[in-house]
Protein backbone atom coordinates (compact mmCIF):
# COMPACT_ATOMS: atom_id res chain seq x y z
CA UNK A 1 0.00 0.00 0.00
CA UNK A 2 2.87 2.31 0.80
CA UNK A 3 4.26 1.84 -2.70
CA UNK A 4 0.88 2.77 -4.21
CA UNK A 5 0.87 6.12 -2.42
CA UNK A 6 4.43 6.94 -3.45
CA UNK A 7 3.78 6.23 -7.10
CA UNK A 8 0.48 8.11 -7.12
CA UNK A 9 2.29 11.18 -5.82
CA UNK A 10 4.60 10.86 -8.80
CA UNK A 11 1.56 10.66 -11.11
CA UNK A 12 0.24 13.98 -9.86
CA UNK A 13 3.61 15.69 -10.07
CA UNK A 14 3.97 14.63 -13.71
CA UNK A 15 0.36 15.07 -14.67
CA UNK A 16 0.96 16.88 -17.94
CA UNK A 17 3.15 14.19 -19.42
CA UNK A 18 1.84 11.03 -17.83
CA UNK A 19 -0.38 8.66 -19.80
CA UNK A 20 -1.74 7.02 -16.68
CA UNK A 21 -4.04 8.26 -13.97
CA UNK A 22 -4.07 6.33 -10.74
CA UNK A 23 -7.85 5.98 -10.82
CA UNK A 24 -7.61 4.07 -14.09
CA UNK A 25 -6.31 0.97 -12.46
CA UNK A 26 -7.11 0.04 -8.89
CA UNK A 27 -4.85 -3.04 -9.06
CA UNK A 28 -2.12 -2.33 -6.54
CA UNK A 29 0.04 -5.16 -7.92
CA UNK A 30 0.05 -3.52 -11.37
CA UNK A 31 1.73 -0.45 -9.97
CA UNK A 32 5.01 -2.32 -10.01
CA UNK A 33 5.01 -2.52 -13.81
CA UNK A 34 6.15 0.90 -15.06
CA UNK A 35 7.00 1.43 -18.73
CA UNK A 36 8.79 4.43 -20.26
CA UNK A 37 8.23 5.80 -23.76
CA UNK A 38 11.07 5.10 -26.19
CA UNK A 39 10.37 7.53 -29.00
CA UNK A 40 13.69 7.21 -30.83
CA UNK A 41 13.78 3.43 -30.59
CA UNK A 42 17.19 3.13 -28.94
CA UNK A 43 15.84 0.86 -26.19
CA UNK A 44 16.13 3.62 -23.58
CA UNK A 45 13.01 5.30 -22.23
CA UNK A 46 12.13 8.83 -21.13
CA UNK A 47 11.50 8.88 -17.38
CA UNK A 48 8.97 11.73 -17.76
CA UNK A 49 6.71 9.78 -20.13
CA UNK A 50 5.52 6.60 -18.52
CA UNK A 51 2.52 4.38 -17.94
CA UNK A 52 1.57 1.29 -16.00
CA UNK A 53 0.67 -1.99 -17.61
CA UNK A 54 0.08 -5.33 -15.94
CA UNK A 55 2.58 -7.90 -17.21
CA UNK A 56 2.31 -6.69 -20.81
CA UNK A 57 4.90 -4.35 -22.32
CA UNK A 58 2.99 -1.58 -24.12
CA UNK A 59 3.90 -0.77 -27.71
CA UNK A 60 6.74 1.78 -27.94
CA UNK A 61 7.54 1.60 -24.25
CA UNK A 62 10.50 0.02 -22.44
CA UNK A 63 11.47 -0.76 -18.84
CA UNK A 64 14.57 1.43 -19.02
CA UNK A 65 14.23 5.13 -18.07
CA UNK A 66 17.70 6.51 -18.71
CA UNK A 67 17.17 8.33 -22.02
CA UNK A 68 17.76 12.06 -21.44
CA UNK A 69 17.26 12.95 -25.12
CA UNK A 70 14.41 10.78 -26.36
CA UNK A 71 13.50 12.84 -29.41
CA UNK A 72 13.45 12.54 -33.15
CA UNK A 73 14.97 15.02 -35.62
CA UNK A 74 11.57 15.83 -37.13
CA UNK A 75 8.58 17.84 -35.92
CA UNK A 76 6.19 14.93 -35.75
CA UNK A 77 7.03 11.30 -35.05
CA UNK A 78 5.09 8.64 -36.95
CA UNK A 79 4.54 5.10 -35.83
CA UNK A 80 5.76 2.22 -38.01
CA UNK A 81 5.38 -1.53 -37.56
CA UNK A 82 7.92 -4.29 -38.00
CA UNK A 83 7.36 -6.53 -41.03
CA UNK A 84 9.47 -9.49 -40.02
CA UNK A 85 8.22 -11.90 -42.69
CA UNK A 86 8.50 -9.30 -45.46
CA UNK A 87 4.92 -9.60 -46.77
CA UNK A 88 4.33 -5.84 -46.59
CA UNK A 89 2.06 -6.15 -43.55
CA UNK A 90 3.22 -4.90 -40.16
CA UNK A 91 3.00 -6.46 -36.71
CA UNK A 92 0.67 -4.41 -34.45
CA UNK A 93 2.63 -5.68 -31.44
CA UNK A 94 5.99 -4.43 -32.71
CA UNK A 95 5.86 -0.65 -33.38
CA UNK A 96 8.49 2.07 -33.28
CA UNK A 97 8.34 5.85 -33.56
CA UNK A 98 10.37 7.35 -36.40
CA UNK A 99 10.47 10.22 -38.90
CA UNK A 100 10.23 7.84 -41.84
CA UNK A 101 9.89 4.07 -42.23
CA UNK A 102 13.16 2.30 -41.38
CA UNK A 103 14.23 -0.83 -43.30
CA UNK A 104 11.94 -3.70 -42.34
CA UNK A 105 9.12 -1.46 -41.10
CA UNK A 106 5.83 -0.48 -42.76
CA UNK A 107 3.00 1.95 -42.05
CA UNK A 108 0.19 -0.58 -41.68
CA UNK A 109 -0.33 -2.97 -38.79
CA UNK A 110 -2.44 -5.57 -40.54
CA UNK A 111 -0.32 -8.69 -39.91
CA UNK A 112 -1.70 -10.96 -37.17
CA UNK A 113 1.02 -13.57 -37.81
CA UNK A 114 4.28 -11.74 -38.44
CA UNK A 115 6.97 -14.26 -37.65
CA UNK A 116 10.58 -14.08 -38.80
CA UNK A 117 11.66 -16.94 -41.07
CA UNK A 118 12.92 -20.08 -39.34
CA UNK A 119 15.74 -22.07 -40.89
CA UNK A 120 14.78 -25.69 -41.47
CA UNK A 121 15.07 -28.47 -43.99
CA UNK A 122 11.67 -28.87 -45.72
CA UNK A 123 10.95 -32.48 -46.67
CA UNK A 124 7.99 -34.29 -48.24
CA UNK A 125 5.34 -35.19 -45.68
CA UNK A 126 2.76 -37.95 -46.23
CA UNK A 127 -0.79 -36.62 -46.46
CA UNK A 128 -2.56 -36.79 -43.10
CA UNK A 129 -5.77 -38.76 -42.62
CA UNK A 130 -7.22 -35.69 -40.96
CA UNK A 131 -6.20 -32.05 -41.26
CA UNK A 132 -8.26 -29.51 -39.36
CA UNK A 133 -6.95 -26.03 -40.15
CA UNK A 134 -9.71 -24.13 -38.34
CA UNK A 135 -9.55 -21.51 -41.11
CA UNK A 136 -13.32 -21.16 -41.57
CA UNK A 137 -13.47 -18.11 -39.28
CA UNK A 138 -17.26 -18.46 -39.14
CA UNK A 139 -20.02 -21.03 -38.89
CA UNK A 140 -20.07 -24.15 -36.75
CA UNK A 141 -18.19 -26.75 -38.77
CA UNK A 142 -14.47 -27.45 -39.17
CA UNK A 143 -13.44 -28.96 -42.51
CA UNK A 144 -11.21 -32.02 -42.84
CA UNK A 145 -8.77 -31.56 -45.71
CA UNK A 146 -6.95 -34.84 -45.06
CA UNK A 147 -7.14 -38.02 -47.17
CA UNK A 148 -10.25 -39.16 -45.28
CA UNK A 149 -12.20 -36.05 -46.26
CA UNK A 150 -14.49 -38.29 -48.33
CA UNK A 151 -15.41 -40.26 -45.22
CA UNK A 152 -15.37 -37.43 -42.68
CA UNK A 153 -15.73 -34.08 -44.42
CA UNK A 154 -16.07 -32.01 -41.28
CA UNK A 155 -16.38 -31.85 -37.52
CA UNK A 156 -19.22 -30.09 -35.75
CA UNK A 157 -18.44 -27.22 -33.40
CA UNK A 158 -20.35 -25.72 -30.47
CA UNK A 159 -20.10 -21.97 -29.92
CA UNK A 160 -17.88 -21.34 -28.00
CA UNK A 161 -15.22 -22.17 -28.99
CA UNK A 162 -15.27 -18.89 -30.90
CA UNK A 163 -13.31 -18.16 -34.04
CA UNK A 164 -10.15 -16.15 -33.49
CA UNK A 165 -7.70 -14.33 -35.74
CA UNK A 166 -5.00 -15.09 -33.16
CA UNK A 167 -2.93 -17.70 -34.98
CA UNK A 168 0.52 -19.30 -34.75
CA UNK A 169 3.05 -19.33 -37.59
CA UNK A 170 1.59 -21.56 -40.32
CA UNK A 171 -1.80 -20.96 -38.70
CA UNK A 172 -3.65 -19.97 -41.88
CA UNK A 173 -6.38 -17.41 -41.29
CA UNK A 174 -7.96 -18.34 -37.96
CA UNK A 175 -8.06 -20.67 -34.94
CA UNK A 176 -10.65 -21.53 -32.29
CA UNK A 177 -10.67 -20.14 -28.77
CA UNK A 178 -12.29 -22.18 -26.01
CA UNK A 179 -11.72 -19.34 -23.50
CA UNK A 180 -10.62 -19.87 -19.91
CA UNK A 181 -13.99 -20.89 -18.42
CA UNK A 182 -14.77 -24.57 -18.85
CA UNK A 183 -18.17 -25.69 -20.04
CA UNK A 184 -19.71 -28.25 -22.37
CA UNK A 185 -17.91 -26.91 -25.48
CA UNK A 186 -16.25 -29.10 -28.07
CA UNK A 187 -15.36 -29.85 -31.69
CA UNK A 188 -16.45 -33.39 -32.57
CA UNK A 189 -17.18 -35.86 -35.36
CA UNK A 190 -20.82 -36.72 -36.01
CA UNK A 191 -20.11 -40.43 -35.57
CA UNK A 192 -17.38 -42.89 -34.64
CA UNK A 193 -14.65 -43.09 -37.31
CA UNK A 194 -13.69 -46.68 -38.08
CA UNK A 195 -10.43 -45.61 -39.74
CA UNK A 196 -9.15 -44.46 -36.33
CA UNK A 197 -9.11 -48.07 -35.11
CA UNK A 198 -6.46 -50.68 -35.83
CA UNK A 199 -3.68 -48.08 -36.22
CA UNK A 200 -0.27 -49.42 -35.24
CA UNK A 201 1.51 -46.21 -36.16
CA UNK A 202 0.32 -42.65 -35.88
CA UNK A 203 1.38 -39.03 -35.42
CA UNK A 204 -0.77 -36.25 -33.98
CA UNK A 205 0.34 -32.63 -34.41
CA UNK A 206 -1.17 -29.26 -33.55
CA UNK A 207 -0.80 -25.85 -31.95
CA UNK A 208 -2.16 -24.81 -28.55
CA UNK A 209 -2.25 -21.46 -26.77
CA UNK A 210 -3.17 -22.19 -23.17
CA UNK A 211 -4.94 -19.49 -21.14
CA UNK A 212 -5.34 -21.11 -17.72
CA UNK A 213 -3.05 -23.60 -15.99
CA UNK A 214 -5.91 -25.41 -14.30
CA UNK A 215 -7.26 -28.85 -15.11
CA UNK A 216 -10.01 -31.24 -14.22
CA UNK A 217 -9.11 -34.73 -13.02
CA UNK A 218 -6.84 -36.54 -15.47
CA UNK A 219 -6.09 -33.41 -17.52
CA UNK A 220 -7.79 -31.23 -20.13
CA UNK A 221 -8.48 -32.87 -23.48
CA UNK A 222 -6.63 -31.70 -26.60
CA UNK A 223 -7.29 -34.52 -29.10
CA UNK A 224 -9.25 -37.62 -28.12
CA UNK A 225 -11.08 -40.58 -29.56
CA UNK A 226 -11.07 -42.70 -26.45
CA UNK A 227 -14.14 -44.62 -25.36
CA UNK A 228 -14.45 -43.61 -21.72
CA UNK A 229 -11.07 -44.96 -20.65
CA UNK A 230 -11.28 -48.01 -22.90
CA UNK A 231 -10.18 -48.29 -26.53
CA UNK A 232 -8.81 -45.30 -28.40
CA UNK A 233 -6.39 -42.39 -28.06
CA UNK A 234 -6.42 -39.58 -25.50
CA UNK A 235 -4.01 -36.59 -25.47
CA UNK A 236 -4.36 -34.31 -22.45
CA UNK A 237 -2.85 -31.11 -21.05
CA UNK A 238 -1.65 -31.13 -17.44
CA UNK A 239 -1.56 -28.00 -15.26
CA UNK A 240 2.25 -28.20 -14.98
CA UNK A 241 2.52 -27.60 -18.73
CA UNK A 242 3.16 -31.21 -19.70
CA UNK A 243 1.05 -33.33 -22.02
CA UNK A 244 0.21 -37.00 -21.59
CA UNK A 245 -1.09 -39.74 -23.85
CA UNK A 246 -3.19 -42.77 -23.06
CA UNK A 247 -3.72 -45.41 -25.74
CA UNK A 248 -6.46 -47.93 -24.99
CA UNK A 249 -6.41 -46.60 -21.44
CA UNK A 250 -6.86 -43.28 -19.59
CA UNK A 251 -3.68 -41.17 -19.60
CA UNK A 252 -3.79 -41.36 -15.78
CA UNK A 253 -2.39 -44.88 -15.91
CA UNK A 254 0.02 -44.27 -18.79
CA UNK A 255 3.76 -43.61 -18.51
CA UNK A 256 3.77 -41.44 -21.68
CA UNK A 257 4.31 -38.00 -20.15
CA UNK A 258 6.20 -35.05 -21.66
CA UNK A 259 8.53 -32.74 -19.75
CA UNK A 260 6.66 -30.21 -17.59
CA UNK A 261 6.46 -26.54 -18.54
CA UNK A 262 6.49 -26.99 -22.31
CA UNK A 263 2.90 -25.78 -22.74
CA UNK A 264 3.13 -22.22 -21.47
CA UNK A 265 0.19 -20.16 -20.20
CA UNK A 266 -0.90 -16.61 -21.02
CA UNK A 267 -4.14 -15.24 -19.56
CA UNK A 268 -4.58 -13.09 -22.64
CA UNK A 269 -3.52 -15.83 -25.06
CA UNK A 270 -0.77 -13.60 -26.44
CA UNK A 271 0.45 -14.65 -29.87
CA UNK A 272 3.88 -15.51 -28.44
CA UNK A 273 2.22 -18.13 -26.22
CA UNK A 274 1.48 -20.57 -29.07
CA UNK A 275 3.20 -23.95 -28.66
CA UNK A 276 3.52 -26.57 -31.37
CA UNK A 277 3.32 -30.22 -30.28
CA UNK A 278 3.73 -33.56 -32.00
CA UNK A 279 3.23 -37.07 -30.62
CA UNK A 280 4.41 -40.11 -32.57
CA UNK A 281 3.48 -43.68 -31.68
CA UNK A 282 4.69 -46.97 -33.09
CA UNK A 283 3.16 -50.09 -31.51
CA UNK A 284 5.58 -52.35 -33.41
CA UNK A 285 8.71 -51.02 -31.68
CA UNK A 286 7.08 -50.02 -29.25
CA UNK A 287 7.79 -46.29 -28.97
CA UNK A 288 5.98 -43.05 -28.14
CA UNK A 289 7.79 -39.70 -28.54
CA UNK A 290 6.88 -36.09 -27.73
CA UNK A 291 8.13 -33.06 -29.69
CA UNK A 292 7.69 -29.34 -29.04
CA UNK A 293 8.40 -26.11 -30.90
CA UNK A 294 6.98 -22.60 -31.05
CA UNK A 295 6.67 -19.58 -33.32
CA UNK A 296 10.42 -18.93 -33.33
CA UNK A 297 11.89 -22.35 -32.53
CA UNK A 298 11.83 -25.46 -34.69
CA UNK A 299 10.39 -28.55 -33.04
CA UNK A 300 12.76 -30.86 -31.21
CA UNK A 301 12.38 -34.15 -29.41
CA UNK A 302 11.30 -33.85 -25.80
CA UNK A 303 10.94 -37.37 -24.42
CA UNK A 304 10.55 -40.89 -25.71
CA UNK A 305 9.09 -43.98 -24.09
CA UNK A 306 8.90 -47.68 -24.87
CA UNK A 307 5.15 -47.33 -24.38
CA UNK A 308 3.55 -50.63 -25.31
CA UNK A 309 -0.21 -50.27 -25.73
CA UNK A 310 -0.71 -52.20 -28.98
CA UNK A 311 -2.64 -50.97 -31.98
CA UNK A 312 -5.65 -48.69 -31.44
CA UNK A 313 -8.28 -51.18 -30.30
CA UNK A 314 -11.68 -51.37 -32.08
CA UNK A 315 -14.22 -50.01 -29.60
CA UNK A 316 -13.34 -46.30 -29.76
CA UNK A 317 -15.32 -43.07 -29.24
CA UNK A 318 -15.94 -40.13 -31.57
CA UNK A 319 -13.05 -37.88 -32.56
CA UNK A 320 -13.13 -34.81 -30.35
CA UNK A 321 -10.86 -31.74 -30.13
CA UNK A 322 -10.64 -29.54 -27.05
CA UNK A 323 -12.81 -31.76 -24.89
CA UNK A 324 -14.02 -35.26 -24.13
CA UNK A 325 -16.18 -36.96 -26.71
CA UNK A 326 -19.74 -38.01 -26.04
CA UNK A 327 -18.77 -41.62 -25.19
CA UNK A 328 -16.49 -40.38 -22.40
CA UNK A 329 -19.46 -38.74 -20.67
CA UNK A 330 -18.46 -35.19 -21.49
CA UNK A 331 -21.58 -33.59 -20.03
CA UNK A 332 -20.71 -34.76 -16.51
CA UNK A 333 -16.99 -33.99 -16.93
CA UNK A 334 -17.01 -30.47 -18.32
CA UNK A 335 -13.99 -29.43 -16.23
CA UNK A 336 -11.70 -31.49 -18.53
CA UNK A 337 -12.19 -28.97 -21.38
CA UNK A 338 -9.07 -27.28 -22.80
CA UNK A 339 -8.76 -23.63 -21.65
CA UNK A 340 -7.37 -21.65 -24.55
CA UNK A 341 -6.86 -21.67 -28.32
CA UNK A 342 -6.26 -24.64 -30.62
CA UNK A 343 -5.22 -24.63 -34.28
CA UNK A 344 -3.98 -26.84 -37.13
CA UNK A 345 -4.65 -30.33 -35.72
CA UNK A 346 -3.46 -33.14 -38.00
CA UNK A 347 -3.54 -36.94 -37.61
CA UNK A 348 -1.21 -39.15 -39.70
CA UNK A 349 -1.24 -42.94 -39.94
CA UNK A 350 2.55 -43.15 -39.91
CA UNK A 351 5.43 -42.14 -37.65
CA UNK A 352 6.78 -38.83 -38.94
CA UNK A 353 10.50 -38.10 -38.77
CA UNK A 354 11.75 -34.99 -37.00
CA UNK A 355 12.30 -33.22 -40.34
CA UNK A 356 8.74 -34.07 -41.36
CA UNK A 357 7.40 -32.80 -38.03
CA UNK A 358 9.32 -29.52 -38.47
CA UNK A 359 7.94 -29.22 -42.00
CA UNK A 360 4.39 -29.64 -40.66
CA UNK A 361 5.15 -27.00 -38.01
CA UNK A 362 6.23 -24.46 -40.63
CA UNK A 363 3.98 -25.09 -43.62
Ligand SMILES: [Ca+2]
Pocket residue numbers: 037038039040041042043044045046067069070
Ligand atom coordinates in the same frame (compact mmCIF):
# COMPACT_ATOMS: atom_id res chain seq x y z
CA1 LIG B 1 14.89 6.30 -26.43
Ligand SMILES: [Ca+2]
Pocket residue numbers: 082083084085086087088089090091111113114
Ligand atom coordinates in the same frame (compact mmCIF):
# COMPACT_ATOMS: atom_id res chain seq x y z
CA1 LIG C 1 4.51 -9.10 -42.11
Ligand SMILES: [Ca+2]
Pocket residue numbers: 133134135167171172173174175343344
Ligand atom coordinates in the same frame (compact mmCIF):
# COMPACT_ATOMS: atom_id res chain seq x y z
CA1 LIG D 1 -5.77 -22.10 -38.73
